[in-house]
Amino acid sequence: MTREDVLVQLRVSAKTPAAEEIARNLAASIRDGVIAAGTKLPTEQRLSVQYGVSRTVVREAISRLKSDGLVESRQGSGVSVIPASLRRSFKLHGAILEKQQVIELLELRQPLEMASARLAAVRHTPQELAEIADAQDRMKESEDWSDEGVQADLDFHHAIAKATGNPFYADFMAFLGGALHATILTARSESKNPNIKDITLREHLKIVQTIAARDPDAAGQAMLLHLQGASQRMTAG
Amino acid sequence: MTREDVLVQLRVSAKTPAAEEIARNLAASIRDGVIAAGTKLPTEQRLSVQYGVSRTVVREAISRLKSDGLVESRQGSGVSVIPASLRRSFKLHGAILEKQQVIELLELRQPLEMASARLAAVRHTPQELAEIADAQDRMKESEDWSDEGVQADLDFHHAIAKATGNPFYADFMAFLGGALHATILTARSESKNPNIKDITLREHLKIVQTIAARDPDAAGQAMLLHLQGASQRMTAG
DNA sequence: ATTCGTGAATTTGTTAGACAACTTTTCGGT
């Protein structure tokens, strides 16, 4: 019974819609430079023959590339590749994160979180501070290793980013948090350290206090300590 | 004659493809919570009636939303909105950047550039250092206010990001650079300061020297000074 | 011979209808 379920699962996950696969294929060709910036893609007609699908499917694939800012189409002319310097979307194309990628992503996040904490310490409103404290409370009351605990953890960081008053911080931290969500969850569940939640809560508390005190240096430092600890717990576990 | 040209121009720029406009409309509804996460979009049939277009156009619009990680479709079931916490793309949906947005974007960039310079100082290889110096030379030889000068400037920062050895830094700085490209260009051309290039080059030189010396603190500090100066020149000019 | 239109060929944008594949709902029999 379970074996059958696995087979079904595999079959489902294996059969990605054609448009998605073609979009991925073309995107890879563009990113690897096989199709150079400034040049044109083959016509929809040729692509449909090449991939053995209808023009409809090809058009849906190209739609995705447009949305990613990889190409630009002009009626009557064709679809041309946009130079890398003008691309306006940032995307994690590899869905699953390897450990090395996790480390690199955390390395990107660290200076942003520190700056976020510093700015939040200086600029936060009472409402924003309350939202930060609320996320902390939700995490305190959650069961260990639960998904809702991880969510509260990420909400905590997101609330701080929102308290900077800079929407780019809020959006980008939410994005990074989402990318790390699954990784954090598995890291926590695999961890042998039973006090992981208490340690996290203590580090969070220090951050809340320093932000509430409007002390940017201390807030940045408290955030740094928290991230270093969390990073160690995640990548070592 | 010229008046007619303007009219044509306006008509052209006003006529965005239907799929793009619908995608934008739906994306806004999702981001604003009008269509809540977890719920389903109206069926393609209903949307095609609602917007007065064919189902094909609706499908292309939805294709874009899928690419943005906003929705997920299951054959036979429908198209459901993905929770914000799981979105895996970061995008500047507002195409044109207002001055306030530029300031906020620079504020996001600053801690990343500092971290980038620090990491590059510690980790750079000779080749990577040469690439940084090369961008600096290209900027030196470019004409004032030229597009190629701005490109060399951005290449300089990108080269540093690559020298961190962390591809996320390289990708994200390239993304931010692209977003700021047009703004930097106009800021330079409008600036009354004729020495803007020389000042920039001097600040860059300091960064190169400190990175070459493998001194992360000095490199970070040099980068901070450069960004503060550049930011002032851009937003004040 | 060169340049300039004009029309033909290309190419993307959009529509319509049909069928396949899959999911959800409905309804009838036990």
Add this chain to the structure above:
DNA sequence: ACCGAAAAGTTGTCTAACAAATTCACGAAT
């Protein structure tokens, strides 16, 4: 009340056609 099969609903894909815009080629006028 429950179960299973049929029906309805929904997304995925294909085909055929036309509209709209661009590009190209050819011929005419200078």
